[in-house]
Amino acid sequence: xxxxxxxxxxxxxxxxxxxxxxxxxxxxxxxxxxxxxxxxxxxxxxxxxxxxxxxxxxxxxxxxxxxxxxxxxxxxxxxxxxxxxxxxxxxxxxxxxxxxxxxxxxxxxxxxxxxxxxxxxxxxxxxxxxxxxxxxxxxxxxxxxxxxxxxxxxxxxxxxxxxxxxxxxxxxxxxxxxxxxxxxxxxxxxxxxxxxxxxxxxxxxxxxxxxxxxxxxxxxxxxxxxxxxxxxxxxxxxxxxxxxxxxxxxxxxxxxxxxxxxx
Amino acid sequence: xxxxxxxxxxxxxxxxxxxxxxxxxxxxxxxxxxxxxxxxxxxxxxxxxxxxxxxxxxxxxxxxxxxxxxxxxxxxxxxxxxxxxxxxxxxxxxxxxxxxxxxxxxxxxxxxxxxxxxxxxxxxxxxxxxxxxxxxxxxxxxxxxxxxxxxxxxxxxxxxxxxxxxxxxxxxxxxxxxxxxxxxxxxxxxxxxxxxxxxxxxxxxxxxxxxxxxxxxxxxxxxxxxxxxxxxxxxxxxxxxxxxxxxxxxxxxxxxxxxxxxxxxxxxxxxxxxxxxxxxxxxxxxxxxxxxxxxxxxxxxxxx
Numbered sequence: 060x061x062x063x064x065x066x067x068x069x070x071x072x073x074x075x076x077x078x079x080x081x082x083x084x085x086x087x088x089x090x091x092x093x094x095x096x097x098x099x100x101x102x103x104x105x106x107x108x109x110x111x112x113x114x115x116x117x118x119x120x121x122x123x124x125x126x127x128x129x130x131x132x133x134x135x136x137x138x139x140x141x142x143x144x145x146x147x148x149x150x151x152x153x154x155x156x157x158x159x160x161x162x163x164x165x166x167x168x169x170x171x172x173x174x175x176x177x178x179x180x181x182x183x184x185x186x187x188x189x190x191x192x193x194x195x196x197x198x199x200x201x202x203x204x205x206x207x208x209x210x211x212x213x214x215x216x217x218x219x220x221x222x223x224x225x226x227x228x229x230x231x232x233x234x235x236x237x238x239x240x241x242x243x244x245x246x247x248x249x250x251x252x253x254x255x256x257x258x259x260x261x262x263x264x265x266x267x268x269x270x271x272x273x274x275x276x277x278x279x280x281x282x283x284x285x286x287x288x289x290x291x292x293x294x295x296x297x298x299x300x301x302x303x304x305x306x307x308x309x310x311x312x313x314x315x316x317x318x319x320x321x322x
Numbered sequence: 323x324x325x326x327x328x329x330x331x332x333x334x335x336x337x338x339x340x341x342x343x344x345x346x347x348x349x350x351x352x353x354x355x356x357x358x359x360x361x362x363x364x365x366x367x368x369x370x371x372x373x374x375x376x377x378x379x380x381x382x383x384x385x386x387x388x389x390x391x392x393x394x395x396x397x398x399x400x401x402x403x404x405x406x407x408x409x410x411x412x413x414x415x416x417x418x419x420x421x422x423x424x425x426x427x428x429x430x431x432x433x434x435x436x437x438x439x440x441x442x443x444x445x446x447x448x449x450x451x452x453x454x455x456x457x458x459x460x461x462x463x464x465x466x467x468x469x470x471x472x473x474x475x476x477x478x479x480x481x482x483x484x485x486x487x488x489x490x491x492x493x494x495x496x497x498x499x500x501x502x503x504x505x506x507x508x509x510x511x512x513x514x515x516x517x518x519x520x521x522x523x524x525x526x527x528x529x530x531x532x533x534x535x536x537x538x539x540x541x542x543x544x545x546x547x548x549x550x551x552x553x554x555x556x557x558x559x560x561x562x563x564x565x566x567x568x569x570x571x572x573x574x575x576x577x578x579x580x581x582x583x584x585x586x587x588x589x590x591x592x593x594x595x596x597x598x599x600x601x602x603x604x605x606x607x608x609x610x611x612x613x614x615x616x617x618x619x620x621x622x623x624x625x626x
Contacts, residue, residue: 153519156620200621203355
């Protein structure tokens with residue numbers, strides 16, 4: 060079901076159009092222990108409509124990489140090109156509590172320059188897309204964790220970016236809700252043909268969602284290995300195929316983590 | 323690089339039944355996890371919120387009356403009876419002067435507060451957002467809050483003379499630091515996540531300030547406004563007491579001073595009572611509801 064691929068091959072890349080192109084990115088921070096290299100020579104392309112998960116243990120710099128792609132931070136070396144400004148979803152819903160669910164979405168539309176007359180209707184459509192019809196006037200604190208993340212998803216979709224960056228968006232949810240949102244995200248991804256770059260430390264989640272899983276090593280973050288996931292949708296977290304590939308990836312991930320104990 | 327042809331050959335693999343399954347599951351989860359809140363019945367509000375302060379006031383009045391009745395204090399020039407104070411209030415009302423006293427002070431206070439708002443808000447924003455400005459005047463602004471505003475009355479009289487401008491100047495010096503500081507602490511407490519979320523949505527620079535920073539800082543700002551009003555009112559009373567001048571019209575501060583000059587303790591008590599009542603009333607009618615509304619709409623006020 061899954062095939063392991065070799066790392067990027069430069070000759071091929073120029074022909075492929077991309078939603079994001081990450082080329083030889085390095086990032087270091089000045090920490091208490093001096094200058095620390097967090098990301099080391101990362102190159103990664105995300106094709107239009109592709110769903111890629113970045114997988115890694117803590118300290119692999121996966122969130123840092125996402126921030127760089129989002130333009131919230133600058134790389135120390137290398138270049139990132141994206142097709143327009145990407146949308147970003149966080150682990151916390153990051154909805155603005157002074158606005159209703161609907162107005163949160165309308166603010167995203169407003170900042171994108173959508174005229175006032177169209178915002179309301181567009182926001183309703185987006186709420187319907189995440190199956191929250193009628194939640195327009197709800198306050199953020201009146202919504203459950205899963206509902207908040209769906210509003211956050213709707214707000215991200217309101218940006219009409221070609222690329223959606225997701226930074227462990229379901230990590231804080233309970234297992235049942237997370238499972239439902241996996242289905243929901245898959246459905247929306249296939250309906251909207253978005254490109255998604257999804258960061259997680261949850262192997263099963265990565266396998267369940269992605270077309271391609273990219274494993275990052277830790278300290279510094281490097282691309283360790285990639286897997287193509289050809290398991291047909293709809294996938295379930297308990298599918299044998301998902302489980303088998305997860306076992307393989309987990310072994311690799313554990314190997315990466317073990318290396319750090321040896322020095 | 324991984325091949326990038328689409329692999330969505332499975333597009334219609336999901337049956338319609340499965341899709342409605344998911345919708346149903348989601349609707350169930352939403353229903354289970356949504357907390358229903360409802361307003362408290364009026365009766366409960368009455369017994370929990372209104373009755374206790376009323377009883378407390380009644381007790382104070384009872385003790386006061388007892389002090390007079392049992393001749394613990396037997397000198398009306400030191401402690402007038404509640405009845406005498408009531409009589410003075412009633413007379414002022416019947417002569418049509420009571421509302422005049424109150425209005426003179428309240429109009430000054432509110433107008434001065436509005437000026438303070440117009441100055442304190444941009445000042446606070448400047449201190450919060452511009453590093454150099456914060457380093458330069460941030461500590462001074464905080465320090466000014468602890469300076470009793472009475473201290474400004476003598477210089478204000480010398481600079482501006484005995485007039486309304488002097489009163490407004492004293493109010494400004496008392497209230498502006500509170501309002502500005504409230505906004506500064508409100509801005510400081512804005513979660514960085516909101517700023518990052520705003521930036522990814524395209525709210526940078528002035529747009530970011532208007533759509534993200536200011537609304538996020540609102541709870542702190544409203545707290546500052548509340549304190550700013552208390553400072554305005556106190557400053558104004560100090561100014562009216564010290565700089566009482568017949569041409570200025572009689573406000574509550576002048577009333578207190580007049581009472582002292584006439585050695586009329588009932589009038590002094592009348593003035594103190596009115597000052598207290600007006601200060602509390604404005605807070606209860608304007609600032610507390612505003613604060614509660616801001617906090618409640620954000621889910622920051624747990625209904626107790």
